[in-house]
Amino acid sequence: MESLTTWIEGLLANNDIFTLQTLSYYGEGLTTTVQLVFLSLIIGLILAVPLAIGRGSKHQWIKMPIFFYCYVFRGTPLLVQLYLIYYGVVFIEGIQDTWLWVILEKPFVPALIAFTLNTAAYTTEIFRGAIKSTARGEIEAARAYGMSWWLMMRRIVLPSAFRRALPAYGNEVIFMLHASAIASVVTIMDLTGAARFVYARFYAPFDAFLFVAAIYLCLTFSILYLFRYLEKRLLAHLKPSGQ
Amino acid sequence: MKIQTILGISLIGATLFATSANxxxxxxxxxxxxxxxxxxxxxxxxxxxxxxxxxxxxxxxxxxxxxxxxxxxxxxxxxxxxxxxxxxxxxxxxxxxxxxxxxxxxxxxxxPPSAWFAPSDSAIEVPYPQTLEGMTIGVQRGTLQDNYVTDNFGDVADVNRYATADDMVLDMDAGRLDIVFLDFPVGKATLIDSNAGDYKVIGEMITEPKEYFGxxxxxxxxxxxxxxxxxxxxxxxxxxxxxxxxxxxxxxxxxx
The missing domain is CATH 3.40.190.10 (Periplasmic binding protein-like II)
Known part of the structure; x- marks a missing residue:
């Protein structure tokens, strides 16, 4: 560890901007961004599955609220949602004295809530489309076997819908990573926050932002690779034969 | 040539002349x-x-x-x-x-001096790294106050960096910040004068070290x-x- 530090210090000699200190800001920023994006995607995904099923329900009172939720969160900018959840909630009288304040005081949870609700709305729409496009024949076959609605969903509809949704969901993951760049407006030191800090301190826009752009590219590349792998495994049956 | 055109051209000429005089x-x-x-x-x-x-x-x-x-x-x-x-x-x-x-x-x-501002019921008396341990400090991003706080308090306290002074005041009102560090005239105008009695200045006016405060x-x-x-x-x-x-x-x- 000691020798690693000296080695890095040697590399960074004669460099005003990328010192060990600023690199540690970027490092912490990377951790925060990954945590924020990963957690909001996981929670958003868990929320989106029942919502997507409910969105296709015959009952108006299940369908309409979900439609309204998706409409609002897809129809307004994420930045506005973040402002409302972070700065807006403090205008609710007496919120500082409730248990809610414990989770809303620091910027991380409000940002996580905004990101989760946003990605859940998009993911719901992606899944709904995939569920809706399930081949009629498969559903009729399941009914003919006497499957209950729940069993049919679990065995037939959802597995094939998830596969069909995979490419579109991969895009959503990458969009979410890029959208997370706005977290720094509510004082979170994410990757972009670290870059803005370095930029404001050294007045070096190229160095600060090119460096952070390279980190985002690496992250995007790993996500792309993961989804390419998943598609290869799960969508093998859709490939043209003989390949 | 129409009279308007002549007038127009001479007007442009006059403007050009007027600027080039200076x-x-x-x-x-x-x-x-x-x-x-x-x-x-x-x-x-x-x-x-x-x-x-x-x-x-x-x-x-x-x-x-x-x-x-x-x-x-x-x-x-x-x-x-x-x-x-x-x-x-x-x-x-x-x-x-x-x-x-x-x-x-x-x-x-x-x-101008810089100064620390905190809610009037704050128990902080003198802002040292020891007394601000674990607190949340607000600064405007990229200001010299940001540099000073980051270098001297960054290890012991949380530093929240805001794009504008207004966002910071909003979060101070909300109770998210324990203390902020600002140019004194700005802090006095935005925190003390416009919210009578809610905030106070902590410690002395700060103008040293020159390396930060210029x-x-x-x-x-x-x-x-x-x-x-x-x-x-x-x-x-x-x-x-x-x-x-x-x-x-x-x-x-x-x-x-």
Missing amino acids: ADVRDIRIGVDVPYEPMEFRTPDGELTGFDIELGNALCAEIGIQCEWVVQGWDGIIPGLMARKYDAIMSSMTINDDRRKQVLFSDPYFT DGFGIAFRQRDEDLAQAFNEALSTLKDNGTYEEIYGEYFGSK
Whole structure:
């Protein structure tokens, strides 16, 4: 560890901007961004599955609220949602004295809530489309076997819908990573926050932002690779034969 | 040739002549970050005003040029000068060595202290790294207060960095910040004067060490615009001699 530090210090000699200190800001920023994006995607995904099923329900009172939720969160900018959840909630009288304040005081949870609700709305729409496009024949076959609605969903509809949704969901993951760049407006030191800090301190826009752009590219590349792998495994049956 | 055309051409000619008469120092645009009361802010009807704005207009009048104010966010204000979006920055910018590498400064026109502000029921008496351990400190991103707090308190306390002073005041009101570190006149105007009794100044005015707090506020120019800086320096000393500076100062900070 000691020798690693000296080695890095040697590399960074004669460099005003990328010192060990600023690199540690970027490092912490990377951790925060990954945590924020990963957690909001996981929670958003868990929320989106029942919502997507409910969105296709015959009952108006299940369908309409979900439609309204998706409409609002897809129809307004994420930045506005973040402002409302972070700065807006403090205008609710007496919120500082409730248990809610414990989770809303620091910027991380409000940002996580905004990101989760946003990605859940998009993911719901992606899944709904995939569920809706399930081949009629498969559903009729399941009914003919006497499957209950729940069993049919679990065995037939959802597995094939998830596969069909995979490419579109991969895009959503990458969009979410890029959208997370706005977290720094509510004082979170994410990757972009670290870059803005370095930029404001050294007045070096190229160095600060090119460096952070390279980190985002690496992250995007790993996500792309993961989804390419998943598609290869799960969508093998859709490939043209003989390949 | 129609009479309108002749008139038009001569009007254009006259305008060209009028500008070229003053060719050594041309009309300029000045970048400013609002709001930062009382140095620069908007009146309720949207007019720009404040100590910087009034002094800047007085300086331009003294030099005999037109000045247009361009509003620009703080964290991009020096790059904006380099990119020629405006020709000068007059926005409570403290002169220090880091910035001198990038821009050319006029003589200092104002020297404000920085100060700590906290809610009036705060138990903090003197802000040392020990007393602020585990607290949340608010600063405006990229300011010298940010640098000072980051270097001296960054290891023991959480530092929240805001894009504007307004966001910071909002979070202070919300109870998310234990203490903020600001230019004293700005903190006094935004926290103490407009919320009577809710906030207080903690500890003393801070102007040392010079390495952070520099030599006061200066007007920033591009390095090559030495003539322009010279013209502003001369105008500043004239205004200080003839009492105009005193008058504007008194209006915002009370008489010395």
